[in-house]
Amino acid sequence: MALLRNSLTYVWLFLVVTTLVSWWLGAGRSVMGGEAPVLALDFTVTVGIILIAVVKTRFVIWHFMEVRHGPAWLRWICDSWLVFLAVTVVALYQYNS
Amino acid sequence: MIPQETAEAMLNGSEAARGQEIQFRSRYPGQSAMWFFVIGDLWIFTCYFACYMFDRGQNPEAFLRGQQTLSQGIGAFNTILLLTSSLLVAFCVQAVRAGAIAQAKRWLLLGGGCGVAFLLIKAAEWYIKISAGLPAGADDFFVYYFMFTGLHFLHVSLGLVILTLVFRELKTVKPPQTAFVESGATYWHMVDLLWIIIFALLYLMR
Amino acid sequence: MTGAVLVPASGSGTATKGFFDNPKLDQWICFWSIPVFYTLFGVIFVLLGRIMPPPTPTLSTAGIVAFMTSPNLSLAVVLLALSLGMYALNSGLMLTQMKRMEGVSPVLRYAYIAVLGVGGLPGCLFPGYMFALGAFRPEYDPEILAMLYDLGFLCFVGSLGCFVIQYVVFTIAVFLDKRGIFPKWLGYFSIWTLVTELVATPVFVMQTGPYAWDGLLSFYQGTVIWVAWQTCVTICLFRAIKSQPVEELGLPLRPDEI
Numbered sequence: 001m002a003l004l005r006n007s008l009t010y011v012w013l014f015l016v017v018t019t020l021v022s023w024w025l026g027a028g029r030s031v032m033g034g035e036a037p038v039l040a041l042d043f044t045v046t047v048g049i050i051l052i053a054v055v056k057t058r059f060v061i062w063h064f065m066e067v068r069h070g071p072a073w074l075r076w077i078c079d080s081w082l083v084f085l086a087v088t089v090v091a092l093y094q095y096n097s
Numbered sequence: 098m099i100p101q102e103t104a105e106a107m108l109n110g111s112e113a114a115r116g117q118e119i120q121f122r123s124r125y126p127g128q129s130a131m132w133f134f135v136i137g138d139l140w141i142f143t144c145y146f147a148c149y150m151f152d153r154g155q156n157p158e159a160f161l162r163g164q165q166t167l168s169q170g171i172g173a174f175n176t177i178l179l180l181t182s183s184l185l186v187a188f189c190v191q192a193v194r195a196g197a198i199a200q201a202k203r204w205l206l207l208g209g210g211c212g213v214a215f216l217l218i219k220a221a222e223w224y225i226k227i228s229a230g231l232p233a234g235a236d237d238f239f240v241y242y243f244m245f246t247g248l249h250f251l252h253v254s255l256g257l258v259i260l261t262l263v264f265r266e267l268k269t270v271k272p273p274q275t276a277f278v279e280s281g282a283t284y285w286h287m288v289d290l291l292w293i294i295i296f297a298l299l300y301l302m303r
Numbered sequence: 304m305t306g307a308v309l310v311p312a313s314g315s316g317t318a319t320k321g322f323f324d325n326p327k328l329d330q331w332i333c334f335w336s337i338p339v340f341y342t343l344f345g346v347i348f349v350l351l352g353r354i355m356p357p358p359t360p361t362l363s364t365a366g367i368v369a370f371m372t373s374p375n376l377s378l379a380v381v382l383l384a385l386s387l388g389m390y391a392l393n394s395g396l397m398l399t400q401m402k403r404m405e406g407v408s409p410v411l412r413y414a415y416i417a418v419l420g421v422g423g424l425p426g427c428l429f430p431g432y433m434f435a436l437g438a439f440r441p442e443y444d445p446e447i448l449a450m451l452y453d454l455g456f457l458c459f460v461g462s463l464g465c466f467v468i469q470y471v472v473f474t475i476a477v478f479l480d481k482r483g484i485f486p487k488w489l490g491y492f493s494i495w496t497l498v499t500e501l502v503a504t505p506v507f508v509m510q511t512g513p514y515a516w517d518g519l520l521s522f523y524q525g526t527v528i529w530v531a532w533q534t535c536v537t538i539c540l541f542r543a544i545k546s547q548p549v550e551e552l553g554l555p556l557r558p559d560e561i
Contacts, residue, residue, distance in 0.1 A: 134491030
C-alpha cells in the first residue's frame with residue numbers, strides 16, 4: 001500500500017505512540033489503576049511529559065511543516081524556539097517548587 | 098580526451114546534484130508571510146505558557162486539583178485526532194505536488210473533518226465542565242484552561258476557514274498554486290503543535 | 304500648448320511644484336495627524352493621567368482617592384475630550400485606502416469604520432469621564448470613587464469586542480485584496496493583535512495575576528503588540544498613499560494642464 005511506503009505515516013505512528021505514553025505517564029496510573037487522584041508534584045514525570053511534548057513538536061515542525069528541507073535560518077529559529085520553550089517551562093517549574 | 102570528458106561529466110554531475118540539493122534545502126513550504134505569522138504566534142504562545150508555569154508554581158495544589166477534574170482521555174483522543182488531521186493535510190500537499198488534485202481534495206476533506214470533530218469534542222468538554230460547576234479554589238487554573246483552549250479553538254476555527262479557501266483553490270484554479278496550499282498546511286500544522294504543548298501543560302504535567 | 308503638458312509622475316505625489324499643488328494634500332494632512340494624535344495620546348494616558356500603565360485593581364482606598372482626585376488627571380481628561388475626535392482623521396484615511404482594494408466587499412470597510420466609531424467610546428471617552436468626576440467633586444464618598452475607578456478601568460481595558468471585529472474585518476480585507484494595497488504580513492500581524500486582545504477577557508473576573516487589568520497578559524503584552532501594530536499600519540499607510548497613482552484621485556485637471 002502506498003501509505004505504508006510513505007515516511008509521514010511512520011512519523012504519525014511515532015507521534016500517536018508518544019501521545020499514548022505521555023498520557024499513561026500523566027494520568028494513566030490514577031485512571032487505569034483506579035487509585036486515588038494524584039495530588040502531588042512529580043518532577044520526573046513532569047520533565048518526561050514536557051520532553052515528550054518537545055520531541056513531538058520537533059517532529060511536527062521537521063516532517064509535517066517540512067522545515068528539515070527549509071533554509072538554515074528557519075531551522076535555526078525553530079530549534080532555538082523549542083529549546084527556549086523547554087528550558088523556560090522546566091526552569092519555571094523547578095524554580096517554584 | 099575520454100578521461101577529461103568523464104571528469105567533466107562527473108564534475109558537472111556532482112555540481113548539478115549539489116545545486117539541486119542546495120535549492121531543495123533552502124526552500125520553505127508556502128509563502129514567507131505565513132512563516133512570519135507562525136513564528137510570531139509561537140512566541141506569543143510562549144509568553145502564555147511562561148505565565149502559566151509561573152502562576153502554577155505559586156499555587157501548585159490548586160492547579161493540580163483543577164487538573165484532576167479534566168478528562169485526560171478526551172485530551173489524548175483530541176491530540177490523536179489533530180495529529181491524524183495534520184497527517185491527512187500533509188498527504189494533501191504531497192498529492193498537489195504530484196498533480197493528483199482529485200486525491201488532494203479527498204485528503205483535505207478528511208483532514209478538515211478531523212478538525213471539525215476536534216471542535217465538537219472540545220465544545221462538549223466545555224459543556225460538561227461548565228454544567229458540572231467548577232471546583233472551589235481552582236479558579237486560577239480554570240482561567241488558564243478556558244483561555245488556552247479558547248484561544249486554540251479560535252485558531253482551529255481560523256484554520257478551518259483557511260482549509261476551506263485551500264479547497265476552493267483546488268476546486269476552481271487549474272493548476273492550483275502549490276505555495277498557497279502549502280501555506281494553509283503550515284498553519285494547520287502549527288495549530289496541531291500548539292495543541293501538543295497545551296495538552297502536556299494543562300492535562301498531563303504534575 | 305499641448306507640448307507643455309505637465310504629467311505628474313505616477314506613484315509620486317511629491318513631484319509637483321508647491322505645497323498646495325500636491326494632489327494628495329488632503330491625505331497627507333490626515334496622515335500627519337496620526338503621529339500628532341498618538342503623541343497627545345501618550346501625554347494624556349501615560350504622562351498626565353497615569354492611566355497607562357494602570358494601577359492595580361487591589362489598590363487601597365486612599366490610593367484610589369489620590370489617583371481619582373489628582374489635578375493632572377482632570378487636565379488629561381480635558382485634553383482627551385478635546386482631541387479624541389482626531390482619530391476620525393486616521394479612520395477616514397484608512398477608509399480611503401481600503402476603498403482602493405480590489406475583490407473586497409464594501410461591507411468590510413463600512414464595518415471597519417462603524418466599529419472604530421463605536422470602539423473609541425468605551426475604550427477612551429467613558430473612562431475619561433469617569434475619572435474626571437473625582438477631581439470635579441473631591442468630596443465624593445471614597446466608596447463611590449472606588450466604583451468609578453473600577454468602572455473606568457474595566458471600560459478602558461475591557462473594551463474588547465469592537466476592536467476584535469476591527470482586526471477581523473481588516474485581516475479579511477487585506478487577505479482578499481488582489482491589489483496588495485497593504486502587505487499580506489500586516490494581515491497576519493492583525494491576527495496577533497486580535498489574539499492578544501481576546502486574552503484580556505478575564506479582566507471582568509480577575510483582580511490579581513496576569514489576567515487582571517494591570518496584568519502581564521491582559522495589559523502589557525496586548526499593549527506592546529498593539530503599539531507595534533499601530534506603528535506598522537501607519538508605515539504601510541504611508542507607503543499606500545505614496546504609491547497611489549495620481550490618475551486614480553479623480554481630480555479635475557488644472558488649467559495649465561489642459
